[in-house]
Amino acid sequence: MNFQFNFTIEDHLEKELTPLGDGALMLDSSKELSVLESQKGEQRDRKCSMEQFDLPQDHLREHKSVENGAHSQDTDSPLSAALSSSHLEPHEEQPCLRVAKEHAMPKDLKKVLENKIIETLPGLQHVNLSAVKTILLKDNFPGENVVSKSFPSHTDLITGVYEGGLKIWECTFDLLTYFTKAKVKFAGKKVLDLGCGSGLLGIIAFKGGANEIHFQDYNSMVIDEVTLPNVVANSTLEDEENDVNEPDVKRCRKSKVVQELYKCQFFSGEWSEFCKLVLSSEKPFVKYDLILTSETIYNPDYYSTLHQTFLRLLGKNGQVLLASKAHYFGVGGGVHLFQKFVEERGVFETRTLQIIDEGLKRFIIELTFKCPG
Numbered sequence: 001m002n003f004q005f006n007f008t009i010e011d012h013l014e015k016e017l018t019p020l021g022d023g024a025l026m027l028d029s030s031k032e033l034s035v036l037e038s039q040k041g042e043q044r045d046r047k048c049s050m051e052q053f054d055l056p057q058d059h060l061r062e063h064k065s066v067e068n069g070a071h072s073q074d075t076d077s078p079l080s081a082a083l084s085s086s087h088l089e090p091h092e093e094q095p096c097l098r099v100a101k102e103h104a105m106p107k108d109l110k111k112v113l114e115n116k117i118i119e120t121l122p123g124l125q126h127v128n129l130s131a132v133k134t135i136l137l138k139d140n141f142p143g144e145n146v147v148s149k150s151f152p153s154h155t156d157l158i159t160g161v162y163e164g165g166l167k168i169w170e171c172t173f174d175l176l177t178y179f180t181k182a183k184v185k186f187a188g189k190k191v192l193d194l195g196c197g198s199g200l201l202g203i204i205a206f207k208g209g210a211n212e213i214h215f216q217d218y219n220s221m222v223i224d225e226v227t228l229p230n231v232v233a234n235s236t237l238e239d240e241e242n243d244v245n246e247p248d249v250k251r252c253r254k255s256k257v258v259q260e261l262y263k264c265q266f267f268s269g270e271w272s273e274f275c276k277l278v279l280s281s282e283k284p285f286v287k288y289d290l291i292l293t294s295e296t297i298y299n300p301d302y303y304s305t306l307h308q309t310f311l312r313l314l315g316k317n318g319q320v321l322l323a324s325k326a327h328y329f330g331v332g333g334g335v336h337l338f339q340k341f342v343e344e345r346g347v348f349e350t351r352t353l354q355i356i357d358e359g360l361k362r363f364i365i366e367l368t369f370k371c372p373g
């Protein structure tokens with residue numbers, strides 16, 4: 001299986017990057033956008049400027065007010081400086097701001113798994129992604145038309161349009177193995193699977209007794225067609241395994257499954273938009289004990305937003321478990337660059353938990369607040 005980025009974006013696709021519906025705030029070809037092409041082995045980086053979206057001022061004010069409300073640290077501390085930074089440096093502007101939304105758990109759980117082929121990994125079920133893509137292509141999926149853009153050209157991601165959630169990336173498996181090896185505890189925790197794609201990390205937390213599990217992906221279609229079905233597959237199938245004939249027992253089990261599923265919430269959208277949404281949805285917002293994230297540091301343009309997301313959403317004694325390849329060719333990101341970025345901001349401590357030295361080196365790193373108080 002090939003887990004390398006595989007950029008084969010053709011020029012006509014770039015020109016098609018116009019509004020996509022589904023809340024996406026995209027650019028047309030006359031504006032700037034990050035598009036990566038490995039064929040040329042170079043990164044052409046045309047950023048969306050904040051002004052182009054008419055969002056920046058409100059967006060930044062909102063960051064500031066929420067942050068000011070949530071923290072009362074000494075204004076000289078790196079944490080407070082990072083939280084109160086009212087602007088992003090030009091190179092730190094977010095390439096795109098896809099509006100965030102919450103996806104409700106459908107009432108008819110059976111429908112969620114309709115037309116899905118279920119595959120099995122040890123202790124996990126997941127939908128077959130090729131089948132999902134084929135159906136999406138065939139049905140000319142409305143809204144985010146990312147499959148028709150990425151699938152025929154075998155593109156793993158299109159920056160700002162499709163960020164790779166229709167594939168299970170290698171580092172997800174590294175983190176899954178690490179969970180078992182390190183006996184990571186999920187019970188009673190509030191967990192975020194950030195950039196979840198298939199959501200397998202969050203599903204393990206769900207199965208491990210986490211109290212609340214939030215799944216976030218950039219693309220709404222990934223949440224609806226992959227993450228949500230995977231979560232449902234990992235609850236209802238288990239229920240069916242213990243098949244019983246008595247209707248009362250069956251009903252009781254079913255309602256227990258539904259109750260359990262309500263521990264899970266699903267969100268799509270760009271990270272800063274996601275932060276805004278969750279921070280305003282619960283008052284006061286209870287921060288995450290654990291943020292799990294795999295293969296989300298490939299693009300240095302996103303580091304500032306990602307760092308802000310950790311900063312705003314992680315509980316003071318919380319932990320981020322991040323899995324990544326050492327380097328992402330063609331995109332430029334990687335573990336060392338990200339660790340340097342984090343260290344320069346002085347808010348989080350990073351610790352390497354594991355190095356997987358097979359083929360392309362991969363890492364599991366932990367981020368915790370330097371001064372939890």
Ligand SMILES: C[S@@+](CC[C@H](N)C(=O)[O-])C[C@H]1O[C@@H](n2cnc3c(N)ncnc32)[C@H](O)[C@@H]1O
Binds near residue numbers: 294
């Ligand atoms: C390469 S995929 C990895 C998917 C999954 N974690 C895995 O390991 O299989 C990167 C994920 O990060 C998310 N992502 C990347 N950049 C993002 C951004 N700027 N805002 C929101 N989500 C983003 C996308 O949703 C995408 O699913």
